[in-house]
Amino acid sequence: MARNKEYDENEVLRKAMELFWKQGYEKTSMQDLVTHMGIHRRSIYDTFGDKHTLFMKALEQYAEIIETKIETQVKSQGSVKQAIRRLFEMVIPKNEQQPIGCLTVNSAVELSLQDEEAAEKVAESFDRTENLLYELLLHGQKSGEISDQHDMKKLSQFFHNSLVGLRVLTKTTDDKQKLESIIDLTLSVLD
Known part of the structure; x- marks a missing residue:
């Protein structure tokens, strides 16, 4: 008879994600x-596979978390400019417990040239x-919030x-003030 797992799979995967991050x-x-x-x-191997497979699952979980944040914090904004600003502000750590940077970008820098699967993710x-x-920029252009002189793809x-x-x-x-100033200047392209 198989033993029941004595841990929450999503919770331990979240812990692995945080450590990789x-x-x-x-x-x-x-x-x-x-x-x-x-x-x-043994539980890690049985549940998640080897370290690389666990890492890929952690990247997937990270992508899901970011997608949820985008749905709730970015797409819910009243204006396109505010939505884009919110997307940029999500990058700035809110507290010292949050890992620094972005797991996806960290993985791009560390692994993209040597790990094809990570590079694909x-x-x-x-x-x-x-x-x-x-999509946000196109919507803003159609609504008149953003000038039609811009090439939305570029x-x-x-x-x-x-x-x-x-x-x-x-x-x-x-330096949060520095980061906010960079966001302000970047978004000034839309003015």
């Missing part, structure tokens, strides 16, 4: 995962964000690049 893939050992997740090594995430920006690429840059910058500074 904080330390990166290469610096996180299986022992680190055992300790941080609070489950046995990163590319999918980047495409979703760029498409979101494109503008969405510019905003996505700026957003990725901001995600990297949050790893090097906790």
Whole structure:
């Protein structure tokens, strides 16, 4: 008879995600995962597979969390400019317990050149964000909130690049005023 799991799969996966986010893939050992997740090594292998498979599942969970935040915090904004501002503000850490930066961007920097599966996940995430920006900008253009003199595809690429840059910058500074000023200047393109 199989034993019932004595842990919540989503909760321990969240713990693994947080550890990968904080330390990166290469610096996180299986022992680190055992300790941080609070489950046995055998349970990790039985439930999630090897370290790489666990990491891929952690990236998927991270993408789902971000998607939920976008649905509740970005798409609910009254104006397109406010929605885009909110997307950028989500990048700024709210407290010291939150890991620094973005797991997707961290993974892009650490693994994209050597791990095809991670590179694909990163590319999918980047495409979703760029498409979101494109849809928001197009909606803003159609509603008259954003000038029709802009090429929305190029503008969405510019905003996505700026957003990725901001995600990297949050790893090097906790100067929230600096980060807000960067957001202000980036969004001034829409004025």
